[in-house]
Amino acid sequence: MDKVLAILIANIITNNYILFKFMGLCPFLGVSKQTKPAISMGLAVIFVLLISGIMTWIIYAYVILPFHIEYMRTVVFILIIASSVQFIEMMILKVSPVLYKALGIYLPLITTNCIVLGVTVINTEDFFAAGKPIAWSFAYSVLQVFAAGLGFMLVLLLMSGIRERLALTDTPESLDGLPIAFIVASIMGLAFMGLLGIK
Amino acid sequence: MKKLWREFIKGIWTENPIFFIVLGLCPTLAVSTSVNNAVGMGVAVIFVLVCSNVIISMMRNIIPDKIRIPCYIVVIASFVGIVEMAMKAYAPALDKALGVYVPLIVVNCIILGRAEAFASKNPVIASLIDGLGMGVGFFLALFVISAVREVLGSGKFAGFAIPVTFEPAAILVLAPGALLVLGLLMGGIRWIKSLRS
Amino acid sequence: MADKYIVSSSPHFVGKESIPSIMWTVNIALLPAGIIGIAVFGKAGFWLVAACILTAMATEYVIQKGRRQPITVSDGSAFMTGLLLAFNLPAYCPLWVGAFGSFFAIAICKQAFGGLGRNIFNPALAGRAFLMAAWPKYLTVFNKPFVYDAVTQATPLGLLKEGKAHSVVDMGLTYWDLFLGNKSGCLGEVCIFALLLGGIYLLYKKIITWHIPISFILTVAVFTQIFKGDYLFNILSGGLVLGAVFMATDYVTSPITKIGQVIFGVLCGLLTSVIRIWGGYPEGVCYAILIANATVPLIDRFVKPRRYGVGI
Numbered sequence: 001m002d003k004v005l006a007i008l009i010a011n012i013i014t015n016n017y018i019l020f021k022f023m024g025l026c027p028f029l030g031v032s033k034q035t036k037p038a039i040s041m042g043l044a045v046i047f048v049l050l051i052s053g054i055m056t057w058i059i060y061a062y063v064i065l066p067f068h069i070e071y072m073r074t075v076v077f078i079l080i081i082a083s084s085v086q087f088i089e090m091m092i093l094k095v096s097p098v099l100y101k102a103l104g105i106y107l108p109l110i111t112t113n114c115i116v117l118g119v120t121v122i123n124t125e126d127f128f129a130a131g132k133p134i135a136w137s138f139a140y141s142v143l144q145v146f147a148a149g150l151g152f153m154l155v156l157l158l159m160s161g162i163r164e165r166l167a168l169t170d171t172p173e174s175l176d177g178l179p180i181a182f183i184v185a186s187i188m189g190l191a192f193m194g195l196l197g198i199k
Numbered sequence: 200m201k202k203l204w205r206e207f208i209k210g211i212w213t214e215n216p217i218f219f220i221v222l223g224l225c226p227t228l229a230v231s232t233s234v235n236n237a238v239g240m241g242v243a244v245i246f247v248l249v250c251s252n253v254i255i256s257m258m259r260n261i262i263p264d265k266i267r268i269p270c271y272i273v274v275i276a277s278f279v280g281i282v283e284m285a286m287k288a289y290a291p292a293l294d295k296a297l298g299v300y301v302p303l304i305v306v307n308c309i310i311l312g313r314a315e316a317f318a319s320k321n322p323v324i325a326s327l328i329d330g331l332g333m334g335v336g337f338f339l340a341l342f343v344i345s346a347v348r349e350v351l352g353s354g355k356f357a358g359f360a361i362p363v364t365f366e367p368a369a370i371l372v373l374a375p376g377a378l379l380v381l382g383l384l385m386g387g388i389r390w391i392k393s394l395r396s
Numbered sequence: 397m398a399d400k401y402i403v404s405s406s407p408h409f410v411g412k413e414s415i416p417s418i419m420w421t422v423n424i425a426l427l428p429a430g431i432i433g434i435a436v437f438g439k440a441g442f443w444l445v446a447a448c449i450l451t452a453m454a455t456e457y458v459i460q461k462g463r464r465q466p467i468t469v470s471d472g473s474a475f476m477t478g479l480l481l482a483f484n485l486p487a488y489c490p491l492w493v494g495a496f497g498s499f500f501a502i503a504i505c506k507q508a509f510g511g512l513g514r515n516i517f518n519p520a521l522a523g524r525a526f527l528m529a530a531w532p533k534y535l536t537v538f539n540k541p542f543v544y545d546a547v548t549q550a551t552p553l554g555l556l557k558e559g560k561a562h563s564v565v566d567m568g569l570t571y572w573d574l575f576l577g578n579k580s581g582c583l584g585e586v587c588i589f590a591l592l593l594g595g596i597y598l599l600y601k602k603i604i605t606w607h608i609p610i611s612f613i614l615t616v617a618v619f620t621q622i623f624k625g626d627y628l629f630n631i632l633s634g635g636l637v638l639g640a641v642f643m644a645t646d647y648v649t650s651p652i653t654k655i656g657q658v659i660f661g662v663l664c665g666l667l668t669s670v671i672r673i674w675g676g677y678p679e680g681v682c683y684a685i686l687i688a689n690a691t692v693p694l695i696d697r698f699v700k701p702r703r704y705g706v707g708i
Contacts, residue, residue: 020374022228026308029221035697071284074302075276082269111268114225114306121299161693162516169514172463172507174390175382178221182382183508187517188690189375190525194683195667197676368530375529379504 006199007140011147014196017115018155019189024115028156029181031106033167038160042153044103046146048110049119051088052081053145056120061133077120082111119148159184203328210332216309217340218388223309226300227341228377234357237345238338239293240300243286245334247278248310252330255318262319271314276305309337347380348372415512418647419472421601425594426479426642432577432587437487438544441583445482447491451498452478459507473512477501480520483584483638484682485527488546489534496530497523517689518649521639521682528682538580549580552633557678564629574632585635595641604645607657608664612640615665616672623673636668639681649689656692656699664688 017023024045031041056077064073089107092100110116123144127137134140162184171180216222226244230236251274255262262270283301286294294301304310313333318326350356352371354363370376434441456474460467478498485494501523509515528535540549552574555561564571573579577587585591598604613631620630630636644650644664651660664684671680 019378022225022374022377023303025224025228026222035694071280074279074283074305075273077302078272078276078305079269082272111272111306114303117306118225118299118303121302125299157694158690161697162690164697165516165693166509166514169510171510171514172386174393175386175508179382179386179389180508182378182385183504184516186375186378186382187505187522187525187686189378190370190522190529191517191683191686191690193373193375193529194525194671194677194680194687195675198670198674366531369532370526370529373529 002199003140004143007143008147009195009198011144012151012154013192014198016151016155016189016192017118017148018152019185019192021118023118024113024152027106027109027113028152028159029178030109032156032159032181033163035157035160035164037106038156039153040102041106042149042156044106045110045113045115045152046149047103048081048085048088048107049116049145049149050142051084052077052116052120053123053142055080055084057123057138057141060124060128061137065128065131073121073124074117077117078111081116081120085111115148115152119145155185155188158188203325206325206328207332207335210329210334210336211339212336214333215336215340216312216333217337217344218385220309220312221385222312223307223337224381225303226307227337227344228374228381229300230297231341231345231348231377231380232352232372233296233349233355234342234345236293236296237341238357239286239290240297241334241338241341243282243301244304244307244309244337245331247275247282247304248313248334248337249327249330250278251275251310252313252318252326253323255314256321256323256326259319267319268311268315271311271319272305275310275314279304309333344377344380344384347384348376352376415473416471418603419476421603422598422642423472423476423479425597425603426476426483426584428590428593429483429584429587429638430479432590433483433487433583433585436541436577436586437539437583440546441482441487443491444485444487444489444494444583445479448482448485448494448498449475449478451495452481452502455499455502456507459503460511463507465511468512471512474502477506477519477523480584480643481523484520484524484582484635486535486538486581487583488537488539493527493531493534497527500526513648515648516692517686518643518646521643521686521689524682525686538582540580541578541586551581551678552579552629553672553678557672563626571628571632574629579633581633582635582638585638588632588637591637591641595637598641598645604641605654605657607654608644608650608661609640611658611661612644612664612668613637615662616669619665619669620672623669630669630672634672634679635681639668639685640664644685644688649692651692651695651699653696653699653701656695659695659699660688660692663691 015021018025018028027041031037059076059080064070064076085107092103123141126144127134127140163181166180210216214220217224217227226240230240254274255271279302282304286301313330317329321329346356348371350361352367352369354367355361371380430445452474453469457467457469481497481501482494501519505517505519505522506512506515537548538551540547552567552569555567561567564574569579575588579586595609599606613636616636617627617631621627624630644661651657667684667687668680671677671683
């Protein structure tokens, strides 16, 4: 139970993937100008993270480790991610054209979103030891990808609200746009650090 | 020759991948806590960028248009695999310091971006120069950011203590400090650029 | 009436309040707490306040001059930022640390966003969080009250967090000590009585409303009573009253609607309680308000003011 809580808090807040690990910054800066697309992007990322988290765990535990091809991890993972993104895109198009309209343009971008590759690689380091999955490894991995996605969405949402407001103000010209967004992210990170060490 | 020089120089200043195009931020921010890490990451990225640009440019007429992105990613991922193995074998300390950010070079947007925007349309030599220019531009930007953070944040340069008369601000080696330094440097560089024009 | 009615685009009716009058009223309301803070910790506190205020005003002046904007240093807002920052620091913290925090607050957290009214985060609190991450050793050492020398003593909340004391009696204090300011802590937060006096003055002057302070303090009281069992201690210690009355109520960084303000206050209270009860730091008011500041645009977006004449 403690570990579950620790994973949730670390991934959502104190080790937030955007603010503290800088993963997923490109889509973060790209789609955080307005709230609506930010929500869609957040949902799409959570979705892709869950599917790729499950797929990479299975392949890593049952193919890569037994055959001792750990050096293929990066290539295999990125292929899994790219193909699951493709698969999700086709599936959503078939099942719900409405949802496809909302998420469609964001899905291809997620392939090169470092958060997906990042979390799945970190999973293999956190929840595998000596070439074997640790106890509850699969459940922890799924929880970790889910929490990472939630944290991504939380910060994306907060940022979109702030940037909508910033669009109306007169920031000095050379700080306008991205530099001020970085400064906001920096102060947000400082604030989130207040929750460090929660137990 | 002049054209090639221009391809090289554009990556360093006018189209600097970090300060103006704003790509490849994830490794930039994460590993710039010390100059040593930054140099390691910069060299790794230059290697992957040049090699993948050359290979993709060679194969630009063979790769079918529809599946080009997965093809590029496989080429890039293979070179990253080489870097990973080499680093584990010859520089284990660096490998440990850079951690997950080494495999993440695969999804560094600079590399895929240059493959898509340049190498897939240009001959091999030009692509090589383009990759080199962009790589060096990335390297220099990373170097500047890491130097600022290490000197002001921990009072050292490349691991060596420097004689300082101020108290280093620990925030600069923490994550929020990285975002702050990047934001301010980016604003400063834009300001210099606006003064010139 | 005639001079208040201006034929132009809205607003047509201009009240007596202006930005300078509001800011200086708040500064006056902060005065009692400042005087008692200096009385408790000695002249080091005075120099810290002076350094913070002067740096804040100088920074604002230089930036506005550089950007060729009207100089608004006399409107009292930079003064207030410096004063509030000093209130949130230990009295014996080095002057250059306070000055750096003031510079960060004004230059990065206020002017970089476009100046007064445009900032997202409360500048004084962001300055404090910056100092906490930059030079933590100067912000985590507190001094004994009424000694007028650098004799250190942990704050009541610090003692509680480290498990060195479990009740007010353990600390050798009474609730009156906590209320009147006979305890260690940040410069401006120690005397709850003076802070409440200032708060009542602001309520009377209609500068603030009850919504944020009450919902903030009440949430902390309920939460800490449930999990720690001493609500009064939690209200009277740390920066809760200072934060709830003077910093969470900042117009620019709090929601517009009353419902939004209550949501904001409750969020601040929840985060403060979570940090105090389970977090790594003994006190969480500063971080709680900063995190809540980040949610304000979203709160304002989803809790919209009722349009005049539509619905009830």
